[in-house]
Amino acid sequence: MKSFNARFYGNPRVYLGLVWLALVLIAALFAGVLAPRDPFAIVGQPFLPPGSEGFLLGTDSLGRDVLAGLIHGARTTLMIAVLSTVAAIAFGTVLGALAGYYGGIVDDILMRLTEFFQTIPWFLFAIVLVAILSPSAMNLVIAIAVVSWPPIARVVRAEVMAVKAREFVQAAVVAGQRDMGILFGQILPNTLSPLIVTGSLMVATAILIESALSFLGLGSPGQMSWGFQIGAGRSFLRDAWWLVTVPGIVILLTVLAINLIGEGLNDALNPRLADL
Amino acid sequence: MKNASIGGYILRRLLQTIPVILGVVIVNFLLLQLAPGDLATVIAGEAGGATPEYIAELRARFGQDQPLFVQLLNYMGNLLTFDLGYSFRQSAPVLDLLLDRLWPTLLLMGTTLMVSLSLGILLGLLAAFWVKTWKDHLISVTAVLLYATPLFWVGLMLVLVFAVKLDWFPTSGMENVVAFHEGWDRVWDIAHHLVLPTVTLSVFYLALYARLMRASMLEQRGLDYVTTARAKGLKDAQITRRHVFRNALLPVVTMAGVQTGSLLGGSVVVEAVFAWPGLGQLAYQSLFARDYNLLLGIFFLSAILVVVVNLLVDIIYVILDPRIRLR
Numbered sequence: 001m002k003s004f005n006a007r008f009y010g011n012p013r014v015y016l017g018l019v020w021l022a023l024v025l026i027a028a029l030f031a032g033v034l035a036p037r038d039p040f041a042i043v044g045q046p047f048l049p050p051g052s053e054g055f056l057l058g059t060d061s062l063g064r065d066v067l068a069g070l071i072h073g074a075r076t077t078l079m080i081a082v083l084s085t086v087a088a089i090a091f092g093t094v095l096g097a098l099a100g101y102y103g104g105i106v107d108d109i110l111m112r113l114t115e116f117f118q119t120i121p122w123f124l125f126a127i128v129l130v131a132i133l134s135p136s137a138m139n140l141v142i143a144i145a146v147v148s149w150p151p152i153a154r155v156v157r158a159e160v161m162a163v164k165a166r167e168f169v170q171a172a173v174v175a176g177q178r179d180m181g182i183l184f185g186q187i188l189p190n191t192l193s194p195l196i197v198t199g200s201l202m203v204a205t206a207i208l209i210e211s212a213l214s215f216l217g218l219g220s221p222g223q224m225s226w227g228f229q230i231g232a233g234r235s236f237l238r239d240a241w242w243l244v245t246v247p248g249i250v251i252l253l254t255v256l257a258i259n260l261i262g263e264g265l266n267d268a269l270n271p272r273l274a275d276l
Numbered sequence: 277m278k279n280a281s282i283g284g285y286i287l288r289r290l291l292q293t294i295p296v297i298l299g300v301v302i303v304n305f306l307l308l309q310l311a312p313g314d315l316a317t318v319i320a321g322e323a324g325g326a327t328p329e330y331i332a333e334l335r336a337r338f339g340q341d342q343p344l345f346v347q348l349l350n351y352m353g354n355l356l357t358f359d360l361g362y363s364f365r366q367s368a369p370v371l372d373l374l375l376d377r378l379w380p381t382l383l384l385m386g387t388t389l390m391v392s393l394s395l396g397i398l399l400g401l402l403a404a405f406w407v408k409t410w411k412d413h414l415i416s417v418t419a420v421l422l423y424a425t426p427l428f429w430v431g432l433m434l435v436l437v438f439a440v441k442l443d444w445f446p447t448s449g450m451e452n453v454v455a456f457h458e459g460w461d462r463v464w465d466i467a468h469h470l471v472l473p474t475v476t477l478s479v480f481y482l483a484l485y486a487r488l489m490r491a492s493m494l495e496q497r498g499l500d501y502v503t504t505a506r507a508k509g510l511k512d513a514q515i516t517r518r519h520v521f522r523n524a525l526l527p528v529v530t531m532a533g534v535q536t537g538s539l540l541g542g543s544v545v546v547e548a549v550f551a552w553p554g555l556g557q558l559a560y561q562s563l564f565a566r567d568y569n570l571l572l573g574i575f576f577l578s579a580i581l582v583v584v585v586n587l588l589v590d591i592i593y594v595i596l597d598p599r600i601r602l603r
Contacts, residue, residue, distance in 0.1 A: 116299050118534070119586065121578040123541020124559065125303075128575050131563050132311045208426055212545050215428050216560060227426075234432055234549075238440050245436070248429035256424035 007268040014264030017257035024254050027074040035068035039224040050242050058242050060233060066243065070250055072224040077254075080137060080220070081206035084144035089199050091145065092152025093188070099153070100160030101183050111157070114150045122147040126209060130218045137220040144209050148202055155198050159191035193269040197262055204258040211251050226251050282594060289590055293583045298352075300579040304572045305351045309344070311568045360573040365565040370573040373558065378577070380450055381554030383466075384546070385539055387474045392481035393532055397525070399482070400489020407494065415486065422483035427542050431476040431549035438472060445472050448551035473550045477542050481535060485528050492524040526597055533589030537582045 008014055027034060042062055050058040050066075057066040099110040129143040163169060164187060172182045213219060214227030226247045233243025342350075354361070360370035403415040439447040450469050451457065457465045496502070497520055505515045540555075547556030555574050562570040 112295065116296055119296055119537060119579075119582060120300060120303075121537040121540040121575070121582055123538065124544060124575050124578050126541075127544065127559065127563070128307060128571055131566075131571060132307050132568060134312070204424070211426050212428060215426075216545070216548060216563065218563065227428075230426075230429060230432070237432060237436055241436055244429070244432045248426060248433065251429065252421075252425050255426075256421065259420065259424055 004268050008264055011264045011267065013260045017260035017264070020253055020257040021261065024074050024078065024250075024257075027071045028078045029075075031072045031075045035065070035071045037065075037068060039069045039072040040064060040222075047236070047240050049240075050246070057246050058240075060229070060243050061236050061240070066229070066246060069224045069229050070226065070247060073226040073229060073247070074250075074254075076137070076220065076223045076225040077207055077210055077227075077251075080140050080144070080210045080225075081203050084141045084148065084206050084210075085199055085202045087141060087145035088148040088202065089152050089195065092149035093156050093195070095149070096153035096156030097160050097183055097188060100157035101164060101179070101187065103161075107157075110153070114153050117147070118150045123209070123212070126213065127216065127218065130213055135218045135221060137223060140210060140213060140218075140220055143213070144206050147209070148206060151202070152195070152198055155194050156188075156191055159194055160187055163187045163190045197266045197269060200258060200262040200265055204255045204262065207251065207255055207258070282591075285594055286587075286591060289587055293587060296583055297580065300576060301352050301355050302348070304355070304576055305348050308351075308568065308572060355576060360576065361569045363562075363567055363570045363573075365562070365567040366570065370570050373570065374555065374573055374577050377553060377555045377558045380552060381540075381543055381547070381556060383470070384473055384477065384543055384552060384554060387470060388477040388481065388539065388543075389532065391474055392478040393485060393528070395478070396482045396485025397489050397528060399486040400528075401493060401521070403486065403490040404493035404497075407490075412490075416490075419483040419486050422479045423487075425479070427476060427480060428545045428549050430479055431472070431546055434472050434476055435549070445469075450553050473546050473552050476549070477539070477546045480542070481532075481539070484535070485531065488531055489524060489528050492527045493520060496520045496524045522596075526593070529589065529593055529596065533586050533593075536585040536589075537578075540578045540582065 042064060044054070044059045044065070046059060046061050050056065057070070060066055060069070095110050095114070099107040099114075126143040126147045129146060130139055133139040133142065160183075169182060169186055172186050177185070210219075210225065211227030211230070214225045215231040217231060219225050219228045219231075229247040230244050233240065233247075236243055358371055360374070362368075363370050363373060366373055399415050399419075403412045406412045406415075435447050438444045446452070446469050451462065451465045452469075497516075502515055502520060505519055506512075543552075543554065544556035544559050546552065547554050548560040551557060555578065559571060559574045562568075562574070
């Protein structure tokens with residue numbers, strides 16, 4: 001059997017995904033260096049098409065640089081997506097671990113709660129949350145995390161239930177380790193691989209949610225984001241196609257890249273399932 | 277006997293929906309408490325300022341001076357009798373506004389469900405049939421691409437190409453209101469307006485169902501009962517049509533039910549793009565008007581809609597797969 005590295009990096013789709021994601025990460029990390037001016041600043045004539053002098057991707061209806069907006073948008077979008085995923089993983093893991101480890105009534109209650117959050121129209125719930133808490137980066141993170149944790153809880157619960165029955169866990173019980181020690185020290189480290197796969201795919205979903213919320217005008221005010229750019233450009237679809245097209249392609253490529261990497265991780269971590 | 281057990285199952289499922297609906301009511305109530313400014317200050321503000329005595333009087337009239345728990349019970353009582361409150365922005369009861377907008381959304385969801393399920397199942401079948409050939413790869417790559425595309429962007433691109441450039445379809449709305457079409461002309465007009473929103477909302481689910489159907493077909497094809505059927509001398513086409521296909525459908529039906537809530541969320545975005553006069557557009561408008569009462573009413577109705585659709589899917593499921601009832 002090939003090693004994890006060979007299976008992961010040998011996959012051409014993973015390679016493509018990593019290259020694009022690296023570009024986006026560089027843009028996000030060095031936004032201030034790559035585009036030093038405020039992305040909201042008016043720097044040229046409005047509606048300059050892509051390829052114009054000094055504006056590779058053109059300018060928008062107010063004369064703002066589209067490329068600078070994309071670079072700063074990468075920072076906003078990635079930050080919100082990653083933070084909300086981390087929050088969702090933390091919350092989902094704790095809930096799923098408790099449900100899987102204790103079983104019985106605890107499991108029943110926590111799983112009913114998870115089902116509840118999966119049944120309600122989650123995107124509408126995110127909209128309602130952001131609207132009522134008022135749009136800000138923090139509240140976007142909260143809203144996205146609140147609608148994203150259930151799959152994590154389910155995955156962790158299933159894994160914990162499977163691992164709990166193994167001998168080394170029984171040995172820890174016999175050795176007198178405490179519940180929390182067993183759960184966090186023995187069981188959870190063994191549930192990491194499905195958690196990594198689910199978590200990485202979740203970042204992609206979070207980017208889509210953040211973009212949709214920003215498009216609807218619920219984005220973090222004062223911070224450039226890809227969804228905001230599309231929302232601001234949609235009124236000029238007839239005359240300035242690039243304002244909507246370009247940020248959309250960037251979102252598509254980024255989500256695709258993360259999905260490819262996530263699936264590559266899945267294939268590399270669970271080689272037996274790779275053929276399905 | 278058979279009917280009795282289906283009846284019992286439906287009753288059991290009906291009872292299971294009660295906690296979900298209660299949960300939504302409680303969540304709604306808590307969100308209303310979180311919303312900035314209560315009803316009394318909003319009304320007083322719109323009247324151009326008011327004395328503290330007047331605000332206190334308003335609060336008493338709306339029951340807002342009572343303990344939180346009593347307010348919750350009042351709120352529950354109101355919602356369960358479908359009194360969803362009053363939208364002061366639109367000067368109409370929330371329920372009337374919602375019922376006005378319900379059927380365009382149901383129409384959009386219905387056509388989307390039909391298009392995405394039928395095409396998704398077909399593409400998944402074909403991909404499984406052509407497994408590991410270039411045609412299978414083409415379908416899979418398309419599905420992966422559609423899976424990663426933001427819904428609202430698909431809509432805007434379709435508008436750009438098919439409405440702005442080619443002028444085949446209208447850019448927005450549900451019908452040409454000034455044309456005063458009647459009868460079949462009106463049906464045709466609405467259908468014409470329906471094409472782009474339906475395609476937009478369908479693509480993601482189409483990709484989802486196609487991938488699921490392919491995986492499910494491949495999984496079923498490897499199971500023991502297929503070997504048994506082949507050993508009995510059934511032809512491959514018969515096995516696929518009568519056994520594998522029917523079993524492979526079940527996960528897709530389940531998924532379609534699970535996705536109802538997400539479909540409703542997607543319709544908010546699609547309706548905002550196409551100015552489709554449904555619940556989603558109403559939600560979009562209420563965001564800007566800060567009409568929280570209306571927004572929460574939409575959330576409540578949508579949650580009920582999801583619960584009802586899930587119930588229907590479960591009943592269809594039992595009819596498709598009688599083993600479920602035994603559990």
